[in-house]
Amino acid sequence: MRTFLKDSGADGVDVVLNSLSHDDYIPRSLALLVKGGRFMEIGKRGIWSHEQMAEARPDVMYEKIAADTMMEKEPWRYNAYLKRLLGRAEAGGLQPINCHLFDGLEKGVSALQFLQRANNIGKVVISQPSRMLCGPKDLAMLSGGMGALGIVTAQYLVEEGCKSMALLSRSGKPSADAMAHWDWLKACAIDMKVEKCDVSEESSVVALRGALGDRRVGCLLHLAGVLADGMLPALSREHFEKSYAPKVHGLYHMCKHLEIAEDAVRLLFSSTSALFGSPGQANYSASNSVLDALAPAWSARGRPTRSVQWGPWAEVGMAVQKNTLSRAKAMGVGALNTATGMGVMSSVLFAGEALVGAVPVRWAKYLRSAYPETPRFLEDMEAEVRKAGPAPGAGGGGGAMELASLPPEERLEAVRAGIREMAREVVDDGSLATDSPLLESGMDSLSGVEFRNRLVTEFEGVRMPNSLIFDHPTVNELAAFISGQLGDVAPAGGAVP
Known part of the structure; x- marks a missing residue:
């Protein structure tokens, strides 16, 4: 090195980029550094502290560069460096x-x-290879992409290698429930565009086509959806139009006007409301059922399509916003955490089935809570439950008969305690008073149907009209009614069979 410097007529080098850890390497490199030079340390072992460098060469600008630490503590700076390098590589300046x-x-x-x-x-x-079948050059498009579930899904796409995506949203603003994920996305070196587009409006999708130019969609994820709940007698045409607009018409508009590759993956976000039914959501169930019907039809025509009937998500999504997780849990329906949900999504794309349900269910509890009688399409699950043996607390009506055999005052208190616990689970209020009107304490018409179904299952043999909660609006009144009915079905002599 000294020979090179002598031949070139230089006094020394201006910058040392060091990664050598031998005891003598740093002093030797410093000996070649001109006064006021720079010493950049990228090594990990045997490196000098700033104090050591200041003592040996106070004239030198010394900096330790730790890329791993920078990624964690200063991701925005690391991102900027990578973008600069990427630009030079794309321009051919770096090989x-x-x-x-x-x-x-x-x-x-x-x-x-x-x-x-x-x-x-x-x-x-x-x-x-990407588990989402989305190549680095494919444009991934997410309708409902700025909702919490859309943002979480977008993050997973990036982790699986997606480099270009368009997030469609009516508002164009990220959900407040997913700001940490949104900040992560913004810091990524990807081509990400937020398009203010209401897919339920055909003109909005036509305008989007113009904004995209000749870009083709290589991966379509349809997450857009709107709830417009109401019990069946109260449902109107407007309720159905509100649910159908983003789910069904939105999908139609995108397929009609956007340039979607024939072999593009189409992942449709349906709901278990189309699988099990859901009180007060007949319109939402119907709109999701359209997606469920389209998936196998399109797949049969060579367009890879999957429809996933999602259950509630534990961290993001409509169930969190509507605070229905505790009610679902009380019925035996669990919630998907984000990691599990994303894993299911990947598995579905590689599976042969075009229609898949994704929800954790405790079948013994669910079948008792959700239906007075098991529907035919779930009879196989009921058979599996019977084969596995009785679940804890299943009762099968035995609990009701035991209550019926108690003296009237004890029976009333036991029934009141059971109803109070059940009501508190449904309205998610552990302090619910027994004399508080349930319909004024967080129980709506939807949860009221669920509550009545659970009462029918728990107190088998008691006739409970559809107007039960309106006729007996508090826990105390319900307990008096049911306890009196149980007295009428008590076995002779008070014996329990």
């Missing part, structure tokens, strides 16, 4: 080093053996 590529994790052993034999010059890379 990649030699790379030996092994496709798929199953080639991992071969890759390590290749590395062990020192056959490589440059990097040895094991690639893993």
